[in-house]
Amino acid sequence: MKKKIAIIGTGFSGMSAAAYLAKEGHEVHLFEKHSQPGGRARQFTTEQGYVFDMGPSWYWMPDIMDDFFADFGYKVSDFFELISLNPQFEMIFSDEKIKVPENLEELKVLFEQIETGAGLQLEKFMHSAKFKYETGMKEFVRKPCYSWSEFVSPKIAKSALKLDLLTNFRDYTAKYFKNQKLRTLMEFPVIFLGASPKNIPALYSLMNYGGYALGTHYPMGGFYQLVLAMKKVAEKQGAVFHFNQTVEKINTQNDKVNSLTINGEVHTFDTVIASSDYHHTETLLEENYRNYTEKYWQKRTFAPSSLIYYLGINEPLPNLKHHTLFFENDLDEHIDSIYGDKKWPEKPLFYSCCPSKTDPKIAPKDKENLFLLMPLAIGINDGESVREKYLKEMLSRIEKHTGVTGLLSKIEYKKSYCVSDFISDYNAYGGNAYGLANTLTQTAVLKPKIQNKKLKNLFYTGQLTVPGPGVPPSIISGKIVADEINKLKN
Template sequence: MTQLTPSKKIAVIGAGFSGLSAAAYLAKAGCDVSVYEKNAAIGGRARQLKTDNGYTFDMGPSWYWMPDVFEKFFADMGSTPADFYKLTELDPQYDIIFGKDDVLEVPATLSGLSALFEEIETGSAQKLDKFLKEAAFKYNIGINKLVYKPGLSITEFADIELIKGVFKLQVFTSLSAHVKKHFKNSKLIALMEFPALFLGAMAQDTPALYSLMNYAGLALGTWYPQGGFAQIITAMKTVAERQGVKFHTDAAITGFDINGKKIDRIYTKNSVHDVDAVIGSADHHHIDQELLGPEYATYTPEYWKKRVMAPSALIFYLGINKKLKRLKHHNLFFDEDLQVHAVEIYKDPKWPSKPLFYVCCTSKTDNDAAPEGHENVFILMPLAVDITETNELREKYFHIIMDRLEAYCGEDIRNSIDYKKSYCIDDFKGDYNSFGGNAYGLANTLTQTAILKPSMRNRKVENIFFAGHLTVPGPGVPPAIISGNVAANQLLRYLKR
């Protein structure tokens, strides 16, 4: 990026991954950047919870995939991830639990994975090799080309390599159909379709392009940053501050002054600031509908109501005063019907009848996550957005989950809990102005891909650009980092006109 002279004042709304990324890139280009964060701590959904009795919980993201995306960000800032945090590769990567004595342990090596597939389904090792080679092509095109497109015009995709590879990218085939073309065993299908959960949609509604996520997880590995995801947030803040970025916490944006199609002033609850441009990395719907309001919003309320959102979640943060022998770092409980739970999230929104859930036990990898001899347990149950929730419902599902977790572990857990906190739809709305209380953002369905997502640009206000999981490229930590980069580049192009 070339330096801008004179320095332009840029306000970044929100200090999650996309906001931190955008701020760092803009400051590196010579902008005078200030980040305004609604909450008392930066990090957005990747904030950390520390308890008085010695537990440390990552409140949101817990899967470190696509390490190359993190490496690129830090390389662009003149450093490496290793300058700030240590990565541990998980082996096994995770367990998929189909029943008490029916567990699929996913190895970290491709040779181990091939052996596992062949043991379950004869001939599937060769099919896995073919599947992952196709997925590697999609990953290389998708991560190096597609996700860096701002999604503002169809002409962005007039790229000879994209055109030549359009059929191999399988944009118009579903992930579910693509997986079932290669594998017949239900456990292997579940293993290969599960990354769609990160994309916020059912596998049959997710383009097969996203088998690139299988490559990301199975070939590039599953990692853990020692100290938790807050270490990445701290590292990104550090490199941003080195570029001159200033951070303001407890500084929710309350409004704008707009003149001549430009925002020239922003208001927080305590202060007023002149600006040349704005990056909106907080909830896109909130900025569009509430801060810009009907006069300047790009979209109508009806447009937003028709968006297919990724799920919300019911989360429990539990401190356990003993070790739990059967749990791994990542544990996926697929001991009920995934299809039934998915329908109750996307098609017939309701509290699930027989939910699937995920358990993360970071103390298996990180001794600092819990006191010695204790466990740090994070439980997440995917949930439909914008349904009514109560403390009674939280408790009801806590016991549903604990019944199955205790049966699997073969021991009492509830009586060993010495810290417990729940987090659900109303908390997502309150803490992040999250549309519908979503936990992940916008679902990556075919009709919500690339130029069909909410735009990075506003049609009526020319100097605000959007980043984050309600615009391109989509939900997840690596996409959020990329989104900040892309939004920053679009803003810089605007400033240089």
């Protein structure tokens, strides 16, 4: 039976769900509070001609994006040019710089140079990570996760031990590498899953394969090209986008959602999908229809928030790569400030993205587009003065790395974005930037459910439910929800 379906929000999960449902013939409408699609992956252009991606900048796991477009008869190249970065990124330590090469064979050589025997160990690590990736991303993360019985299959049972679900990522990495810098290099990708490597299952070494082995890419024109491409695919299936439309209330009748109040007007629907923040979505419901209490959310472990700066620099920055990780300080100390003390870090780590190194069209000639990001605890005070303090700290370290002096005076465009902005723009719980942490106690069935327990025609998708944070998982999340709705009899 074909349904009239509303989707709240146009992030990756919402657009993914829209495309798959419209393809099946449903009437699909997406409602977005902003004037453009993409959610956290929006883009803006300044008067000076700088083009800034607001959120995601690491195009990893390219096969997941390829699979999405292939499901509709397209290729990525039908929409944008995808560049493989070489080096993938550079990691700055206090006494050394490591460039991660595009090619895995070259990366093995690099590891061997840093630690005798580490080249062979990397090969073993990646062999295991490839198995986890192919099992995890193709099967494990594609379950709706109503119950553990979904995982009782001969293939998954046979794979269980190899998936290393009960080993933490830190101990797992230490089995392969002694050198602390190599360990940090391998641990870095899981930081954005929302917890210390000590609390993340070793299953997520699949991210090392999805990044380092499959490569780090960049869509020419910016990450937003992926947003525009997915919007186009959804529209070609028949989905309709509505912008500047704020969903104010989810209305119910006879234990079903029957309508949404949007910009003060009531619109009726057969089914509703919330691609918006899960906690916020539940506040649009009467309390007795919510899946989870306020106490439940307070006890969850959230992925970090971030301090972000979008900077237009009026001269070239030599020695700076497209992606650079400034890890001169202790990783655990910074992580503890996020998940332990929940305070601004004393000795922060941060990430810099300078896409104008690859794409000349996103900055004026001989100028640089610079995006700085520092992971932070959720819910902390983020006044302008503290933001500026950390901007100066980050700029001083970039100056040391590049040899450029007086960077502050060379900024011709500046915009900051932090905890309170994530709350006001996305209703993000505590100002989180990446959703719910992928800790062992918040994995699979233990994540918030994709279907409302009392309202069977209300579903949730995105980084606060299965499979979890990140662009590829969000795209998969949309497909999971679409599949579940297509199974409904009425």
